[in-house]
Amino acid sequence: MMTAEDVVKAIVEEDMLEAVTPFWDEAMAGMPDGPLPFLDPAAVIENRQWGGLEESLDASLLATAAYISADKALRCLAWYCYWRVFEAGRDNLATVPALKTLPGDMGSLFYLLIGMAMVPRLREYHRTLRIPEEITRTTAGQISCICGNYRRAHAGRPGVFINQLAWLRHIPAGGGMPLEACRDSLQQAADFFRKRFPERSPAAFCTVSWIFSPQLEQVLPRDSNMVKLQRELYLYPWPSISQSVWFIFFQNVFDPATAPRDTSLQRAVYDYLVDNRYWRNQAMFFLLDDLPEFGRQVYRSRVPAIVDTADKI
Numbered sequence: 001m002m003t004a005e006d007v008v009k010a011i012v013e014e015d016m017l018e019a020v021t022p023f024w025d026e027a028m029a030g031m032p033d034g035p036l037p038f039l040d041p042a043a044v045i046e047n048r049q050w051g052g053l054e055e056s057l058d059a060s061l062l063a064t065a066a067y068i069s070a071d072k073a074l075r076c077l078a079w080y081c082y083w084r085v086f087e088a089g090r091d092n093l094a095t096v097p098a099l100k101t102l103p104g105d106m107g108s109l110f111y112l113l114i115g116m117a118m119v120p121r122l123r124e125y126h127r128t129l130r131i132p133e134e135i136t137r138t139t140a141g142q143i144s145c146i147c148g149n150y151r152r153a154h155a156g157r158p159g160v161f162i163n164q165l166a167w168l169r170h171i172p173a174g175g176g177m178p179l180e181a182c183r184d185s186l187q188q189a190a191d192f193f194r195k196r197f198p199e200r201s202p203a204a205f206c207t208v209s210w211i212f213s214p215q216l217e218q219v220l221p222r223d224s225n226m227v228k229l230q231r232e233l234y235l236y237p238w239p240s241i242s243q244s245v246w247f248i249f250f251q252n253v254f255d256p257a258t259a260p261r262d263t264s265l266q267r268a269v270y271d272y273l274v275d276n277r278y279w280r281n282q283a284m285f286f287l288l289d290d291l292p293e294f295g296r297q298v299y300r301s302r303v304p305a306i307v308d309t310a311d312k313i
C-alpha cells in the first residue's frame with residue numbers, strides 16, 4: 001500500500017496532499033489486491049454502454065484504464081476516489097489532483113471512469129428492488145449527462161466535474177425539458193412509486209434548485225421551458241447560502257470576467273448578474289393529486305381563491 005504522501009509525490013501534485021489525506025488509510029484497507037474491477041476492460045465497455053456514452057470513447061477509456069492499472073500510484077488514487085465517492089458515505093470528495101501530466105485526455109477520463117463505476121452498483125441495487133431494466137438504464141444515463149456538462153465547459157472534451165459525482169440522483173443535464181416531457185416524467189415517477197413502494201404513499205414532488213429561482217421569470221422569455229414549468233409548480237422561498245450558478249456557468253461564484261456566454265440562458269443570466277445582483281435558489285412542490293391538471297397552472301389559477309379564503313379567516 002502506498003501512503004498519500006507517496007502518491008502525490010509520484011503524480012507530482014504535492015499540493016494535493018491535504019485533499020487526498022482524509023480517510024486514506026481506511027480506503028486503502030479495502031483496496032483489492034488484484035485488478036480494480038471498474039478498470040477491467042469488459043467492465044469499462046459495459047459501464048460506458050449503460051452510461052449512455054458513445055462507442056467511439058472505448059479506445060481512449062480502455063487506454064486510460066490500462067494506464068492507471070499499470071501505475072501503482074494512479075491505481076491507489078483511482079481506488080481512493082472510487083472509495084470516497086461510493087463507499088465512504090460521508091464527506092463528498094471535493095478537490096482532486098488535476099492529473100495534467102497524464103497523456104492526452106487521460107487526466108479527465110480518469111474521473112469519468114470513476115463515475116462510470118456507478119453502473120454495477122446501481123444495477124445491483126435496482127435488482128434488489130426489482131426495478132425494471134429500462135429504468136436502470138435511464139438512471140445510468142445520468143453519466144452521459146454529467147459528461148455533457150463537462151464537455152460544454154471544456155470545448156467538447158470528455159470528463160466529469162468532480163462535484164458532479166455526488167449528484168447522481170438529480171435533474172439530469174441536457175436541456176430539452178418541454179412541459180410535456182415534464183408531465184410524462186412526473187406521471188412515470190408517480191406510477192413508479194405507487195407500484196413499487198405502495199407503503200410509502202407519496203403525496204408530492206418537492207425539491208430546491210436554481211431552476212426554480214423567481215429570477216428566471218424575469219430574465220427568460222415567457223415561452224421558455226423553465227418558465228413554463230415554474231408556472232405549473234407551487235414555488236416558495238428557500239435560504240440561498242450560495243449563488244448556485246454552477247449549473248449555468250460551471251463556476252461556484254459568478255465571475256463576469258470569465259463566465260461563459262455561449263447559450264441564450266447564460267447570456268440572460270449574465271446580463272442580470274453583471275449588475276451586482278445575486279442568484280437565488282427557490283423551492284417547489286407539486287401534489288400528486290394535481291397531476292391530472294398539470295399544464296393548467298393549477299396553483300396560480302387558485303391564488304385569487306386562496307387570497308379570498310385568507311381574507312375571510
Ligand SMILES: CC(C)(COP(=O)(O)OP(=O)(O)OC[C@H]1O[C@@H](n2cnc3c(N)ncnc32)[C@H](O)[C@@H]1OP(=O)(O)O)[C@@H](O)C(=O)NCCC(=O)NCCS
Binds near residue numbers: 170174208
Ligand atoms: C434543467 C434543464 C434540463 C432545463 O433545460 P431547458 O429549459 O429545456 O433548456 P432548453 O433546452 O430549452 O435550452 C434553452 C437555452 O438555454 C441553454 N441552456 C439550458 N440549460 C443550460 C445550462 N444548464 N447551462 C447553460 N445553458 C443552458 C440551452 O443551451 C439553450 O440555449 P440556446 O438558446 O443558445 O440554444 C437544463 O438547464 C440543464 O440541462 N441543466 C443542467 C442540469 C441541472 O441544472 N440540473 C438541476 C440541478 S439542481
